[in-house]
Structure formats: C-alpha cells, structure tokens
Amino acid sequence: MECGVGADRLPVESGPHPGGTALAPGCVAPHFVLPDADMETFDLRDATQRGVVVLCFYPRDGTPACTRQAIEFSDHEDDFIREGAAVIGISPDDCLTHAAFRDEHGISIRLLSDPDLEVCRLYGVLHRREGCERDTVRRTTILIDRAGVVRHLIDDVQLRGHAAEVLKLVKEIARNN
Numbered sequence: 001m002e003c004g005v006g007a008d009r010l011p012v013e014s015g016p017h018p019g020g021t022a023l024a025p026g027c028v029a030p031h032f033v034l035p036d037a038d039m040e041t042f043d044l045r046d047a048t049q050r051g052v053v054v055l056c057f058y059p060r061d062g063t064p065a066c067t068r069q070a071i072e073f074s075d076h077e078d079d080f081i082r083e084g085a086a087v088i089g090i091s092p093d094d095c096l097t098h099a100a101f102r103d104e105h106g107i108s109i110r111l112l113s114d115p116d117l118e119v120c121r122l123y124g125v126l127h128r129r130e131g132c133e134r135d136t137v138r139r140t141t142i143l144i145d146r147a148g149v150v151r152h153l154i155d156d157v158q159l160r161g162h163a164a165e166v167l168k169l170v171k172e173i174a175r176n177n
Contacts, residue, residue, distance in 0.1 A: 023124060025151055029053075029144045030122045034090070034112040037098035042088065042112055048148045051084035052170050055142045056157075057125040061093045061101035061111075065159060069139070070101075072163040074108040085170045090114050091137060141166055145173055 023029065033043045047053045056073065058066045073080075073087045080087050087109045093101070098111040112119075117135065120126050123142065126135040143152040143166065152169050154162075 023142065023150050023153060025153060027150045029142070029148050029150050030119075031148075032119045032122065034114055034119060035095050036113070037095055037102050037111045039095050042110065044144070045148065047086055047088070048144055048146055051086060051146060052151075052173050053144045054080070054085055054087045054166055054170065055123070055144065056087065056089045056109075057120060057123065057137050057140045057142070058089060058091050059137045059139065060091055061097050065139070066091070067101075067105055068159055069157070069162065070107045070109060070111075071105060072159070073166075074106065076163045076167055077108050079167050080170060083167070083170045083174050085174075086110070087166075088112060090119060092117055092120070143169055143173065146177060 029044065029048070031045055033041055036042050044053065056069065058069060060066055070089055073089070077087065089109055089111045091098075091111070091113075092115050093113060094115055095113045098113055101107065102111055114120055117126060117137075120137050123140070125138050125140040127138045128135050138155065139157040141152075141154040141157055141162070142150055145151050151173050154166070
C-alpha cells in the first residue's frame with residue numbers, strides 16, 4: 001500500500017500497511033486509545049487535535065538505552081511543549097511498571113502501556129530477533145501532525161542526540177502548518 005499526500009494536501013491512503021510493516025510519511029496514523037502510567041486514557045485523535053504528537057516506541061522500561069532515551073526526551077519536554085508537541089512513550093510494560101520507572105528516574109513524558117502489542121503491531125514496530133521466539137519492539141519514533149498524518153518515521157533510533165533531532169523536525173512541522 002502506498003501512502004502519500006495528494007495535491008490537496010490530504011492523505012492518499014489511510015491506515016496501516018498490510019503485514020505489519022511500518023507506516024510511511026503521508027499515511028494517516030492509525031487511531032488508538034491506551035492507558036498511561038496513571039491509568040488515565042490517552043486518545044491519539046484528541047492529542048493530535050491539540051498539536052504534533054511524537055510517538056516513541058521502545059522495548060522495555062528500565063533498560064539502560066530506554067532509560068537514557070526517556071530521560072533525554074524529558075530533559076527537552078519544555079522545548080516540545082513550547083512547540084505545541086506532546087512526546088509519548090509506548091512499550092509493552094504495564095501501567096504499574098511505567099509508574100515505577102517514571103518515578104524512579106524522574107521521567108516527565110507520558111508513558112503508555114501496550115501489553116498485548118496491538119498498537120505496536122498496528123504501527124509496524126515489531127520484529128523478531130535472531131534466536132528469539134517472540135516479537136520485540138523496535139525502537140522507532142513517529143511524528144504525527146495535527147491532521148493525524150505521519151510526517152516523519154525514524155526507524156532503528158540512535159540515542160545520542162535523538163531528542164534534539166526530533167525537536168528540529170517538530171519545529172519544521174510547526175512552520176509548515
């Protein structure tokens with residue numbers, strides 16, 4: 001399935017790609033609702049109406065790389081808020097694990113629980129590592145604009161400077177909207 005933006009700036013295709021492959025820029029982001037660390041509901045449609053949404057898919061709370069990534073985004077949270085953007089972390093961990101992780105490390109970004117991997121599957125961020133019997137979440141960042149369209153997809157994220165790179169992309173989206 002090809003996604004793109006037509007001459008009228010409206011998405012040509014919507015929804016996820018078949019077979020669980022990752023979305024592409026220009027696709028309408030699949031809608032979802034998930035609970036956060038405080039067991040409050042997050043609705044993607046509501047969030048995009050308020051501004052750009054940055055979805056950060058990650059494998060697990062508490063690992064060194066995931067902790068570094070969450071802290072880096074938290075350190076830049078005020079910059080994202082100034083640009084009208086919300087940074088959202090999504091992993092298979094449950095709400096209580098998210099709350100403990102957030103509290104232990106001073107994480108300020110919102111963390112969503114996807115224990116059944118439904119949203120991870122919908123967004124095509126699952127992969128199977130060699131020698132593993134289960135799918136794992138591939139560290140992926142997806143930027144969604146106010147119209148609910150995927151504007152950027154950063155696959156296989158490199159941690160150093162990632163939050164700053166994403167902030168630059170958020171500013172670009174804000175200028176063009």
